[in-house]
Amino acid sequence: MSFVKLSASALAIAAVSATTATARDQVQVAGSSTVLPYASIVAEAFGENFDFPTPVVESGGSSAGLKRFCEGVGENTIDVANASRQIREKEIKACADAGVTDIIEVQIGYDGIVFASDINGNSFEFTPEDWYNALSAQIVVDGQLVDNPNKTWADVNPAFPAQPIAAFIPGTKHGTREVFEDKVILAGCEHLGDFDAYLAAAEGDNDKAKKKAAEKACIALRTDGVSVDIDGDYTETLARIDSNKDGIGVFGLAFYENNTDKLQVATMSGIVPSTESIATGEYPVSRPLFFYVKKAHIGVIPGLKEYAEFFVADEIAGPDGPLAEYGLVSDPELVKVQEAVANETVLGGGS
Amino acid sequence: MTDFSQSSEATPTAKPKSESLFKMDARTKKRNAAETRFKFYGIVAIGIGLLMLVVLVTNIVTAGTGAFQQSFLDLNVELKADKLDKKGNRNIEDIKKVSTFGYAPLIASALESEVEKLGIQSGLTPKEMGKILSKAAQAELRNFVIANPGKIGETVSFRFLVNSRVDGYMKGRVSRESIANDKGISVEQLDFVDQLRNAGVLYKAFNPDFIFGTDASDQRPEAAGIGVAMLGSLFMMFVVLALALPIGVAASIYLEEFAPQNRLTDIIEVNISNLAAVPSIVFGILGLAVFINYMHLPTSAPLVGGLVLTLMTLPTIIISTRASLKAVPPSIRDAALGVGASKMQAVFHHVLPLAAPGILTGTIIGLAQALGETAPLLLIGMVGFIASNAPDGVVAGFLSPNSAMPAQIYEWSKRADPAFYERAWGGIIILLIFLVTMNTIAVILRRRFERRW
Numbered sequence: 001m002s003f004v005k006l007s008a009s010a011l012a013i014a015a016v017s018a019t020t021a022t023a024r025d026q027v028q029v030a031g032s033s034t035v036l037p038y039a040s041i042v043a044e045a046f047g048e049n050f051d052f053p054t055p056v057v058e059s060g061g062s063s064a065g066l067k068r069f070c071e072g073v074g075e076n077t078i079d080v081a082n083a084s085r086q087i088r089e090k091e092i093k094a095c096a097d098a099g100v101t102d103i104i105e106v107q108i109g110y111d112g113i114v115f116a117s118d119i120n121g122n123s124f125e126f127t128p129e130d131w132y133n134a135l136s137a138q139i140v141v142d143g144q145l146v147d148n149p150n151k152t153w154a155d156v157n158p159a160f161p162a163q164p165i166a167a168f169i170p171g172t173k174h175g176t177r178e179v180f181e182d183k184v185i186l187a188g189c190e191h192l193g194d195f196d197a198y199l200a201a202a203e204g205d206n207d208k209a210k211k212k213a214a215e216k217a218c219i220a221l222r223t224d225g226v227s228v229d230i231d232g233d234y235t236e237t238l239a240r241i242d243s244n245k246d247g248i249g250v251f252g253l254a255f256y257e258n259n260t261d262k263l264q265v266a267t268m269s270g271i272v273p274s275t276e277s278i279a280t281g282e283y284p285v286s287r288p289l290f291f292y293v294k295k296a297h298i299g300v301i302p303g304l305k306e307y308a309e310f311f312v313a314d315e316i317a318g319p320d321g322p323l324a325e326y327g328l329v330s331d332p333e334l335v336k337v338q339e340a341v342a343n344e345t346v347l348g349g350g351s
Numbered sequence: 352m353t354d355f356s357q358s359s360e361a362t363p364t365a366k367p368k369s370e371s372l373f374k375m376d377a378r379t380k381k382r383n384a385a386e387t388r389f390k391f392y393g394i395v396a397i398g399i400g401l402l403m404l405v406v407l408v409t410n411i412v413t414a415g416t417g418a419f420q421q422s423f424l425d426l427n428v429e430l431k432a433d434k435l436d437k438k439g440n441r442n443i444e445d446i447k448k449v450s451t452f453g454y455a456p457l458i459a460s461a462l463e464s465e466v467e468k469l470g471i472q473s474g475l476t477p478k479e480m481g482k483i484l485s486k487a488a489q490a491e492l493r494n495f496v497i498a499n500p501g502k503i504g505e506t507v508s509f510r511f512l513v514n515s516r517v518d519g520y521m522k523g524r525v526s527r528e529s530i531a532n533d534k535g536i537s538v539e540q541l542d543f544v545d546q547l548r549n550a551g552v553l554y555k556a557f558n559p560d561f562i563f564g565t566d567a568s569d570q571r572p573e574a575a576g577i578g579v580a581m582l583g584s585l586f587m588m589f590v591v592l593a594l595a596l597p598i599g600v601a602a603s604i605y606l607e608e609f610a611p612q613n614r615l616t617d618i619i620e621v622n623i624s625n626l627a628a629v630p631s632i633v634f635g636i637l638g639l640a641v642f643i644n645y646m647h648l649p650t651s652a653p654l655v656g657g658l659v660l661t662l663m664t665l666p667t668i669i670i671s672t673r674a675s676l677k678a679v680p681p682s683i684r685d686a687a688l689g690v691g692a693s694k695m696q697a698v699f700h701h702v703l704p705l706a707a708p709g710i711l712t713g714t715i716i717g718l719a720q721a722l723g724e725t726a727p728l729l730l731i732g733m734v735g736f737i738a739s740n741a742p743d744g745v746v747a748g749f750l751s752p753n754s755a756m757p758a759q760i761y762e763w764s765k766r767a768d769p770a771f772y773e774r775a776w777g778g779i780i781i782l783l784i785f786l787v788t789m790n791t792i793a794v795i796l797r798r799r800f801e802r803r804w
Contacts, residue, residue, distance in 0.1 A: 024649065026740070026752065030732070037569035037767065040736035044568040047739060048490045049450045056651055056752040058735035059765075076647050233765045258767040261529035315452050322486070326570055 024075045027055035027307050031065020031082030032175055033233055034111060034252055035289050038323050039082055042311045045322070050310070052303030057082075062175040066292070070095035073296045079304050081292045084111065084175030092347065102295035102346040106308060107337055108317055110329035112253035112278040113179055113285045116263040118245045122161045124266040128284070130157050132188025134165050135227045137220040140194045145201060148222045168240045168249040169221075171231035179287040180250055181219040184268075187284070189218035238262065253278070254327025278329045279319075286329065295346055305344075312337050411779055418777025421558035421573060422513045422521040424484060424547065428461040430496060432504045441500050454489040455481060458511075469550045473543040483540055485512035487567065487574035513553065515572045515770035517544050521555055524769065561777060566738040566759065572770035575763070577778050579738035583653045583753030584722055586742075590657020590749070591664055591721050596714055598661075599668030606669075607676045608698050627666035634663045635727030643731060651732040651752035659731060660721040667720065671713020675706040708800035715793040719786050725757040734758045756782045 029039055036059045047054025060068075062083040069081035070091060087105065095103060115126060133156045138145045153160035170176040189195050198217045204210035221227050230237045230249075237249040238259060248266070253273055256263055265273060268285055277283040291311070298305045310316060312334060317323050319330040331337060339345075370376070375383070434457055438445050459481030466473065466480065473480065488511040496503065512518075516536040519525035527538050547553035564576025610616045638659035642648045648655050679702045687697035728734060738754040754762070756778060763775040 028650070028752070030735070033765075036736065040568040041570045043736060044571075044739060045451060048493065051447075053751075054739040056735065056737050056739075058651070058732050058737065076643065076650065078650075234767065235765055255767040257534055259769065260532035260534075261525070261769075264532075315450065322570060 025302055026053040027080065027301055027304050028058075028078045029055055029080040029082060029291070030058040030060055030068055030078045031080075031291070032062040032084040032289070033059040034062075034084040034174075034176065035082035035108075035291065037254060037326060038108065038289070038328055039291070039311075041322055041326060042307070042316055045316065046303075046307055046310050050303065050306060052306065055080075055303070055307055061173050063173060066091050067094075069292060069294065070098050070100055072098045073100055073294065075301075077294075079294055079297045079301050080308070083290045083292065084287065085178055086288070086290060087292060087347070100294060100296070104293040104295055104308070104341065104344055105347050106291050106293065106312060106341055107288050107331055108291060108312060108328065109289060109323065109331045109334075110278055110286045111289050111327070112273045112275075112283060112329065113176060113183075113287070114251050114253050114256050114273045115248055115266040115268065116241075116251050116256050117248045117266065118241055119262055119264050121245055121264070122163055123264055124153070124160065124248070125270065126266050127269050128184045128188035129192050130160075130188070131167075131184045132192065132194070132218075133157075135167055135169075135221050136185060136189065136194075136218065137222045138217070140192070140197045143197070145197055148224075151226075164246050165226045166244055166247040167227045168230050168237045168247055169227055170237075170250055171229040173231060175287070176250065176252070179285065183285045183287075185219045185221070186215060194218070252327070253329075257327050275324060275327065275329050279332070288331075289328070293341075295344055298344065305341075308341050309338070312341055314338075411776055411783070414773065415776030415778075415780040417522050417524075418561055418774045418780075419558060420522070420555050421561070422518040422553060422555050423510045424513050425508065425510055425552045426458070426461055426465055427506050427508045428457060428492065429464075429506045430503045431457060435496055435503050436500075441503065443497065443500060446497060446500055446503075449493070451486075451489040451493050454492045458484060458488055458492065465552070466547075469547075469552070471543070471546045471550065473539065473546065475539055475543055479537075479540065480543065482536070483514055483517045483544060485514050485573045486571045487512050512571075512573045513544075515768055517541075517553075518573050519770060520544060521548070521553075522773075524773070561774070562781065565741060566736060566754070566762075568736065569766055569768060569771075572766070572768045572774060575771070575774055577738075577756060577759055577774075577781055579741050580754040580756050580759035580778075581781070582742060582748060583656070583733070583738060584755045586653035586748045586753070587657040587660055587755060588718055588722060590654060591660050591718060592714070594658070594661045595664045595668050595717065599665050599714075600672055600710060602665075603669045603672035603676060604698060604703070607673050608702070609694070623666050623669050627670060630726070631663050631724050632726040632730070634659050635730035637662065638727060639730045649750055649752070651735075651737055651754075652750050653733075653753050653755070654749040655731050656728055656733055656755060657749075659727045660724060663724065663727065664717040664721045667717035668710075668714055671716070672706070672710045675709025675713070676702060678709065679705045705802060708796050712793045712797045712801075715789050715796070719789040719793075722789070723757055723782065723786060725755075725761050728755055728758045734762050736762075756785075 029043070036057060039057045043055040043057050046052070062085055065078075065081040066083060066087060068078050071077050087103070092103070095101070115124070117124065130153075133139055133148075134150055134153070136148055139148050139150075140146075141149070150156050150165065152162045152164050154162040156165070169180060189198070195214060195218060198214035199210060202210040202213040202217065204213050228240070230240065234249075234251050234255040237251060241247040241249050242262070251263070253275070256265055256273075267273075268283060271277050271283045273283045273285075278286045291308075293304065293308050314334065315321055317328070317330060317334060321330070324330050432439060434453065435449055436442075436446055459477040462480045462484070463477040488509075491511065492509065495507070495509075513521075514536070516525055516530070516533070517540075520541055521544075525536075527541060530536055530538070530541070544553060560574070560576045560578075562576065562581075563578035564574070565579045567573075567575040606616060606619065638655060642655045642658055643650055648658075683701050683705065684697050687701045688694070692700065725734075732752075733754050735754075737752050738759055740751065742748040742751050742753065760775050760778040760782065763771040763778065
């Protein structure tokens, strides 16, 4: 009989506590796994220096985070979405449909994307063209679009060693993939003039549609196993390179800097990636990092505005702060960002 | 086998009957050889299994024991009043205004004077010296000052954690060669570490904070602990126990003792067995849809995790409970009914107590399975930088965001700093200790109380 009593009381406790659960007292954050380390550093320092509890930071990817962000307004939705890319029009619309209208966009700085290989292997000096030639599904040979025939890096560029091409690149759910496609593959494609060949071959009703189709064709990667999509984290990419010494992986700068004993970094267009070369814009493959705050939650969730302000404060996100130490490239216009957060400036103008 | 002469007649090549029975013929030899071979295969199979176990355990132990030790630095810090309490009125609100970053110079100058006292020449600036300490040191110092504002102005001795790279150097993971491209630490700093080690102020020691502490951010792996995640697991197990055991036992008693045998109960039975085989991630999706999106329970809460794991554990408990109820001989029921007990009395007074050891064993094994589950927790938001607040009370334990041990291990294994990798293995050791203990209890219960009929 005690079973019955036990379960009844358990259910009662659950029910009572569920109703008292309405007041959430910590900030909830979710989104990009690239921003996660920075957000966790900030959350930890925030918990230490303020009387608010340490915010909860979940990962899951930029798109997943923004999707949860746009689920609606209320205690059961997250307050902040981290993203390694800017929010898309489609997502803003989805947000608005769910009642999330006032979104504060905060750019925290820049993150570099580096190409690294096993420390004991060959070293490389890449250009975007090399990567395009190595990984694109089709390339132009003698004026004709043909399936990519390159098997080794020497085929791509005679200056490289005859090492088989094996690339481990982020899967499509990562924001990093978009940057890789835009700043490396597409840039290489346009630079080589292959873009025009695609444009000539593209089908579409008007010029705009044709251009879009050509861009899509440019960034279509080969599917013969030479390029491997990694849907997990950088640790998985590292493990792949560990087992395949010929492999070259795409990493975030911060991850590389924590694993310099296992990886050597390749230069891009002759520039060694570092926080300095990314800050000056010399190193071409970088992207801004963002987080988005739900304005409707400010004042409802204790500490939300303080968290956002603390994140972009000079002592945190500035060039000497802990985020820069970990690998974030500080935003040169941080003052403007701080102002925007303080004024709660929302997307699409207004306040 | 039964008739030797018959079998020898059946085969034309058999030896004549006059042969002694003690002498083996070809077929017997062949059969014996087959048996020996089979035994050998069995031994090989067990051997491979054992080898795997040994490899796994050695791997875990060698990779994980490092996490239980941490390098510390003893330091006397002068809590300078002009830095910490500028107004000098010991007002706690004013003291709180000094952030953790404000404590860094204090630690650096303390280290500088300590080095002078020890007579170490390093050629490093105080700031560079301070970098060998963990960032957690500043937080530790600030918490101390806020808790004891009266100590401002005095010199207090502390035991600070050192930075993960220095700790890695002390543990042999980091060497002078491996940091060639590392921006976090320099060879000079390692020389300095050697000097401090020789002076006896920098040393390795057992680190209880790994077992009882909270998770730490990516920048200070040395300070991360599994304690809060352990509490999260504990609260989840409470929920599972409080819900899955009564519901599971009630369902199996009804199905086994009271329900009529018809098509409906057959379908239920088959479905319970099917449920036991459903991948756990499915329960995670269900939990997200039902408990969080529909019932609006808080995300990342151990209560929701426990509910999801309850769904997962129920079939295991029902199946094992039914098996142990079935194992109670019908004569017990008949005897009870014969002396005038009602059916319910017969079940609760006689059958259930006899089946209890089996039920408990099944429950413990179900709980152990739930304890090691990560996949459903991914979907209800229990993976991430979460286990950083110790819950302040029982209700908060169920409702405030928390992680669980396997989720914490998964999270650590994803982080960039190699020092987290060591902690992931350390976490596995702790989790395995829990699982082995639970399974041992289950075995002991079965051995002690189970009755064979």
